Amino acid sequence: MIMRTVRNQPRTTRDDLVNDLKAAGTIVTKKTIGNTLRCEGLKSCSTRKVPLLKKAHIHTRLKCANEQLNDSEDNWVKVLWSDDTKMELFGINSTRRVWRRNAAYDPQEHHPHRQTWR
Numbered sequence: 001m002i003m004r005t006v007r008n009q010p011r012t013t014r015d016d017l018v019n020d021l022k023a024a025g026t027i028v029t030k031k032t033i034g035n036t037l038r039c040e041g042l043k044s045c046s047t048r049k050v051p052l053l054k055k056a057h058i059h060t061r062l063k064c065a066n067e068q069l070n071d072s073e074d075n076w077v078k079v080l081w082s083d084d085t086k087m088e089l090f091g092i093n094s095t096r097r098v099w100r101r102n103a104a105y106d107p108q109e110h111h112p113h114r115q116t117w118r
Helices: 002-008 014-023 030-039 055-068 073-077
Strands: 043-046 097-100
Touching: 002 014, 002 030, 014 030, 030 043
Parallel strands: none
Antiparallel strands: 043 097
16 A cells, blocks of 8 residues: 555655555554665655646747847847746745655656746
């Protein structure tokens, strides 16, 4: 049950697994769950903060880059750059954890965040 849950939802926490097993009638500690997952070859890792690009986003970015390819240096001096960094003043600004083997770029294992580009 533990492996099935983690395989379907890699962001499942050990607390969630403890509660699921308790509801099923089995009492297990968080340490036992972590040991079990590590024995199965999984490890707890931070999610990657990369944008989840769809094919439409890739094509739009490529089209925009190709249109700007031959612009003069004078045009590029007028461009204002920003990095669209998300900052939370109140609340949780922590990284999320996932259980994974080596699927570092699996879309299920990315940190969901808002995409602000067009």
